[in-house]
Amino acid sequence: MNALCTIPLMLFWHDVRHAWRYPADMLGGAVFFVMMITLVPLGLGGGLGAGLGDAQELLRLIAPTMLWIAVMLACLPQMDRLFHREATSGILEQMRISPAPMPLLMLAKIAAAWVVVVVPLVVVAPLLGVMLGLAVGQMVASTGLFALGGLGFVLVGAMAAALTLGAQGRGIFNAIIILPLAMPLLIFGASAMDALIAGGAVQGHIMLLTALVLVLLVLAPLVSAIAIGFAEE
Amino acid sequence: MFDYLANPTRFRAITAVILPLALAITVLALTFGIYLAFFASPPDYQQGDSVRIMYIHVPAAWMAMLAYLAMATSAVFYLVWRHPLADIGARAMAVPGAGFALITLITGAFWGKPIWGAWWVWDARLTSMLILLFLYLGYMALADGFARSERGSKAASLLLLVGVINLPIIKFSVDWWNTLHQGSSVLRLDGARIDPTMLKPLLVMAVAMLGWFICISILRMHTALTERRIHAILAREGDEY
Numbered sequence: 001m002n003a004l005c006t007i008p009l010m011l012f013w014h015d016v017r018h019a020w021r022y023p024a025d026m027l028g029g030a031v032f033f034v035m036m037i038t039l040v041p042l043g044l045g046g047g048l049g050a051g052l053g054d055a056q057e058l059l060r061l062i063a064p065t066m067l068w069i070a071v072m073l074a075c076l077p078q079m080d081r082l083f084h085r086e087a088t089s090g091i092l093e094q095m096r097i098s099p100a101p102m103p104l105l106m107l108a109k110i111a112a113a114w115v116v117v118v119v120p121l122v123v124v125a126p127l128l129g130v131m132l133g134l135a136v137g138q139m140v141a142s143t144g145l146f147a148l149g150g151l152g153f154v155l156v157g158a159m160a161a162a163l164t165l166g167a168q169g170r171g172i173f174n175a176i177i178i179l180p181l182a183m184p185l186l187i188f189g190a191s192a193m194d195a196l197i198a199g200g201a202v203q204g205h206i207m208l209l210t211a212l213v214l215v216l217l218v219l220a221p222l223v224s225a226i227a228i229g230f231a232e233e
Numbered sequence: 234m235f236d237y238l239a240n241p242t243r244f245r246a247i248t249a250v251i252l253p254l255a256l257a258i259t260v261l262a263l264t265f266g267i268y269l270a271f272f273a274s275p276p277d278y279q280q281g282d283s284v285r286i287m288y289i290h291v292p293a294a295w296m297a298m299l300a301y302l303a304m305a306t307s308a309v310f311y312l313v314w315r316h317p318l319a320d321i322g323a324r325a326m327a328v329p330g331a332g333f334a335l336i337t338l339i340t341g342a343f344w345g346k347p348i349w350g351a352w353w354v355w356d357a358r359l360t361s362m363l364i365l366l367f368l369y370l371g372y373m374a375l376a377d378g379f380a381r382s383e384r385g386s387k388a389a390s391l392l393l394l395v396g397v398i399n400l401p402i403i404k405f406s407v408d409w410w411n412t413l414h415q416g417s418s419v420l421r422l423d424g425a426r427i428d429p430t431m432l433k434p435l436l437v438m439a440v441a442m443l444g445w446f447i448c449i450s451i452l453r454m455h456t457a458l459t460e461r462r463i464h465a466i467l468a469r470e471g472d473e474y
Contacts, residue, residue: 163375163392173371173375173378176371176374177371179364179367180367187406188406215402223391227388230387231388
């Protein structure tokens, strides 16, 4: 019983500590996020520099969408490598022979990935939102949405990473597998944030997003565990 | 029963009977269906002759969804009972299934241009068909993405099952997001809401496409079985020398 709790906790702690000691990956995601959002106003072109009303308004309108897409894309390349170190260093065999069930270990890996991948993005997001013209209060309020939606992206990413472990040219697969699965999260997340900004009823959107993340929370550890099993046979 | 069918030799023997039968039905239904669709059915009172695109567009959309469900069923048989033939079946159905999704999208574009005034609109049903095409592509990429084909089969089968769980969620989220496309007018609880003169060619074309799908799938399965046998023979000869 004790091993059931301690082994996943140790795995979680190990992953978080590893990310802390080698912060390049963690910071890389946040930098990628900042770069993507910076490029949007530049890509929109003239008018913004002069502070013209129309261009500012356009930017403010597409801000929630841009932020959600950027969060999703910043998660992808990091989730791609989720099991890479385990597969090459023999940790996967240790996970297999450990008394803790594989889905629980997967959940620990996913929780660690959430801390390492999503939390930095959630911290940076309000700053970028304000730069896109959203109010400070709105951005602080939507931090929770990003944290929740980010968990969904990590869950989907973990499934894809486990399915494609050991495949040739994983990056392309991951994108094509993740896109259909992550799309509902994007729809619900971005519309929840739209409602929040418009001052409409947010509760329904948040409940739908939460329901979706809960479904994934049940599905993803199981599917990842089974897929990891295939990789080692 | 499935154990009985899962024997490749027996499968070949049975499908050798089914194949010409399905081919005959396809040819007959396609000839009759095209005649009905292009000559013996009336133009729509609003859409004119462009409504005839429907007789290809709608059955192709049905087939795209049906093929995915058939593949997912095969995936269950493969993952639970480990029948290699189920995996060969799923792989065989993927290409025609993706083809049907593509045909739906292309004919939809040709239909949308005169009726909605645009080749593509970000409507719920169009988008979910596009996502379905992505699901097909993801399956095919994953199935062929590994050095050991068995590993690809298992991962891709698992992806199919995840996809089936996700299909209603995708459908719901996209419906909720935006709808411009007309609602379903054939598969309704209160009976079909389409004129019989249009329903008949539609159903005949659906039979033709189903027959064609069965033919192609069986042919592709035969090819895959032959390929495996060649590999097995080559491997055995390699051992001897």
